[in-house]
Amino acid sequence: MRVNGTAPSLTYTECAWILATAGIGQGLSVVLGGLIEKKIGPKLTTLCGGWCMSLGVLSTYFSIKQSFGLCIFTYGAVFGFGIGIAYAVPLSCSVRWFPERKGLANGLVLAGFGGGAFIFTQIQTAFINPDNKKPELEVDGDKYFAQPDILDRVPYTFLLIGGCYAVLQLIGSLLICNPPPKEITIIIPSSDDTTKASLPEERYVKLPDQLPALELQPKVDPTALDEKKSQADEEEQIDNVISEKSASDDQDDHNVYPLKMLKDKNFYLLWIIFLFNGQGVTFISSLYKAYGQTFISDDSFLALVGAFAAVFNASGRIVWGVIADKFSFRVALLALLGVFTSLMLTLQVSEYGGKPLFFVYICLLFGSFSGNFSLFPTATAKSYGPKYLSINYGLLFTSQLVTAPLGTFLSQMLKASIGWNGLFFLVAGFTFSSLLLTILFSGKDKKGNTI
Numbered sequence: 316m317r318v319n320g321t322a323p324s325l326t327y328t329e330c331a332w333i334l335a336t337a338g339i340g341q342g343l344s345v346v347l348g349g350l351i352e353k354k355i356g357p358k359l360t361t362l363c364g365g366w367c368m369s370l371g372v373l374s375t376y377f378s379i380k381q382s383f384g385l386c387i388f389t390y391g392a393v394f395g396f397g398i399g400i401a402y403a404v405p406l407s408c409s410v411r412w413f414p415e416r417k418g419l420a421n422g423l424v425l426a427g428f429g430g431g432a433f434i435f436t437q438i439q440t441a442f443i444n445p446d447n448k449k450p451e452l453e454v455d456g457d458k459y460f461a462q463p464d465i466l467d468r469v470p471y472t473f474l475l476i477g478g479c480y481a482v483l484q485l486i487g488s489l490l491i492c493n494p495p496p497k498e499i500t501i502i503i504p505s506s507d508d509t510t511k512a513s514l515p516e517e518r519y520v521k522l523p524d525q526l527p528a529l530e531l532q533p534k535v536d537p538t539a540l541d542e543k544k545s546q547a548d549e550e551e552q553i554d555n556v557i558s559e560k561s562a563s564d565d566q567d568d569h570n571v572y573p574l575k576m577l578k579d580k581n582f583y584l585l586w587i588i589f590l591f592n593g594q595g596v597t598f599i600s601s602l603y604k605a606y607g608q609t610f611i612s613d614d615s616f617l618a619l620v621g622a623f624a625a626v627f628n629a630s631g632r633i634v635w636g637v638i639a640d641k642f643s644f645r646v647a648l649l650a651l652l653g654v655f656t657s658l659m660l661t662l663q664v665s666e667y668g669g670k671p672l673f674f675v676y677i678c679l680l681f682g683s684f685s686g687n688f689s690l691f692p693t694a695t696a697k698s699y700g701p702k703y704l705s706i707n708y709g710l711l712f713t714s715q716l717v718t719a720p721l722g723t724f725l726s727q728m729l730k731a732s733i734g735w736n737g738l739f740f741l742v743a744g745f746t747f748s749s750l751l752l753t754i755l756f757s758g759k760d761k762k763g764n765t766i
Contacts, residue, residue: 316379316383316386322382322383325383326454326455326457326727327457327602327605328602328605328723328726328727328730329383329727330601331597331601331602331722331723331726331727332387332391332720332723332727333386333387333390333391334391334597334600334601334719334723335391335597335719335720335722335723336387336388336391336392336395336719336720337390337391337392337394337395337398337719338395338593338597338715338716338718338719338720339391339392339395339715339716339719339720340391340392340393340394340395340396340397340398340399341395341396341398341399341402341712341715342399342712342713342714342715342716342719343396343399343713343716344364344395344396344397344398344399344400345399345400345402345403345705345708345709345712345713346706346709346710346712346713347399347400347709348360348364348399348400348401348402348403348404348705348709349403349404349407349703349704349705349706349707349708349709350706351363351400352404352407352705356493357404357405357407357408357491357492357493358488358489358491358492359488360400360401360404361401361404361405361484361487361488361491362401362484362485362488363400363401364397364398364399364400364401364402364404365397365401365480365481365484365485365487365488366397366481366484367393367396367397367400368393368394368395368396368397368398368401368480368484369397369477369478369480369481369484370393370397370477371389371390371391371392371393371394371395371396371397372389372390372394372473372476372477372480373473373474373477373478373481374389374393375389375390375470375473375477376470376471376473376474376477377389378390379469379470379473380470390473399709399712401484402428402712403692403704403705403708403709403712404491404705405424405491406421406424406425406692406704406705406708407701407704407705408491408492408493409421409423409424410692410696410701410704411493411494411701412494414701416640417636417639417640417693417696417697417701418635418636418637418638418639418640418644418647418689418690418693419633419636419637419640420636421632421636421689421692421693421696422632422633422634422635422636422637422689423632423633423636425629425632425685425688425689425692426629426630426632426633427629428688429625429628429629429631429632429685429688430625430626430628430629430630431625432621432622432624432625432628433622433623433625433626433629434622435476435479436618436621436622436625437618437619437622438475438476438479439472439476439618440614440615440618442468442471442472442475443465443468443469443472444460444465444614444615447613447614447615448460448462448465448614449612449613449614450608450612450614455731456609457605457608457609458608458609458612569699569700569760569761570699570700570701570702570703571698571699571700571703571707572703573703573706573707573710576699576703576707576710577710579698581698581756581757581758582698582710582711584752584755584756585691585694585695585711585756585758586711586713586714587714587752588648588749588752588753588756589687589691589711589712589714589715589718590714590715590717590718591718591745591746591748591749591752592652592684592687592745592746592749593687593714593715593718593719593722594718594721594722594725594741594742594745594746595655595659595680595684595742595745595746596684596687596718597718597719597722597723598722598726598738598742599677599680599681599684599742601723602726603620603621603624603677603680604617604620604621606735607620607673607677609666609735610666610669610673611669611670611673613670616670620673620674620677620678623674623678624677624678624680624681625681626678627678627679627681627682627685628681628682628685629685630682631681631682631683631684631685631686632685632686632688632689633689634682634686635647635651635685635686635689635690636686636689636690636693638650639689639690639693639694640693643764643765643766644690644693644694644697644758644766645753645756645765645766647686647690648686648690648753649750649753649754651683651684651686651687651690652746652747652749652750652753653750654679654683655680655683655684655746656743656746656747656750658676658679658680658683659680659739659740659742659743659746660739660740660743662676662680662739663735663736663739664676691708691711692704692708694758694766695707695708695711696708697758697760697761697766698758698759698760698766700761725738725741726738729741
């Protein structure tokens with residue numbers, strides 16, 4: 316865009332608005348995805364969201380040749396809106412399959428979401444810059460590619476990865492489903508034997524309270540009537556047991572309606588913590604490569620850093636989810652915030668260690684902030700139950716409507732005056748504020764324990 320004249324003064328910090336707009340689109344549509352799932356099921360909801368995302372990628376082939384604003388719409392708004400529709404559906408399904416291991420289940424699902432960059436970063440770099448050429452243009456300390464052969468390949472990259480996304484999303488959506496209804500076995504003692512009934516949970520026919528009177532004729536066998544009455548009594552007993560079991564399950568699941576959740580002060584505490592944590596996620600995800608280019612002139616190496624960072628992003632979601640299951644959400648989040656704050660405060664040291672230390676820092680940063688995406692849905696499921704998770708987590712995710720544009724705005728406005736180190740300390744300040752708020756968090760699970 317700088318070379319073809321559509322955005323001649325475009326900078327890396329301004330490009331972060333694409334990621335910010337995607338975050339806004341995602342924040343707006345996560346709740347919508349939960350509502351759609353209730354109507355058409357997880358398969359079609361996931362496919363609709365996924366193909367909307369792919370449409371945004373594919374259409375960027377055209378928008379990137381026109382204007383930066385149009386590119387923000389296709390690769391930001393449409394892309395993010397599609398992600399949001401599909402985002403919470405697999406999480407809800409996984410929690411329903413593994414209700415006792417919510418953290419691990421969420422971590423495994425989100426590991427795929429975070430780990431995709433390990434493959435596609437390498438594909439993009441190999442396609443766009445196969446000869447590993449160095450950036451030629453330097454503006455205000457930032458380095459940009461200006462070689463025509465590299466820039467000409469960029470639009471076609473969106474067709475390549477957009478097509479790959481669409482195929483993989485079709486396959487993945489076909490594999491998503493809710494668990495089958497549970498079966499409960501009811502043992503009813505009788506005078507001469509034991510009757511067993513195995514019925515699908517919550518699937519039964521309620522008998523009327525008053526059965527119609529039977530007119531007895533002289534030739535009717537009294538034994539047959541006794542058997543019918545005994546059978547009716549057993550069916551009524553089964554109905555009562557199932558009704559009690561269903562009510563008990565609802566109580567055990569601790570399912571909270573979205574409107575009731577919005578009256579809980581801990582929800583808003585989680586919302587603010589997620590908002591502050593998102594500053595670090597937005598900053599590192601969008602600008603780590605731009606910062607690395609200030610002292611590393613090796614595009615293939617930076618792509619390799621991004622690939623391994625994706626591995627840490629994926630595995631971190633699993634690890635933090637397991638920690639939340641073993642200890643608690645609160646303990647896991649406090650540890651995450653402590654690690655991330657320390658890394659941000661010392662990130663400038665990586666310049667003196669060169670490639671190896673930069674590699675270590677970026678991987679650890681991705682591995683730490685990745686926990687946000689498994690811990691917060693886990694906290695939502697533990698606090699408010701799995702039944703409305705896709706909607707409840709969607710409401711919590713609306714914090715990213717503020718996080719993404721706020722982080723991008725601060726980076727763009729302050730970078731020239733406070734520099735990279737100042738931005739590192741600013742992000743660390745947001746994260747440390749989250750740590751203090753987490754100490755005040757007092758959410759409880761269905762058993763009354765702090766989550």
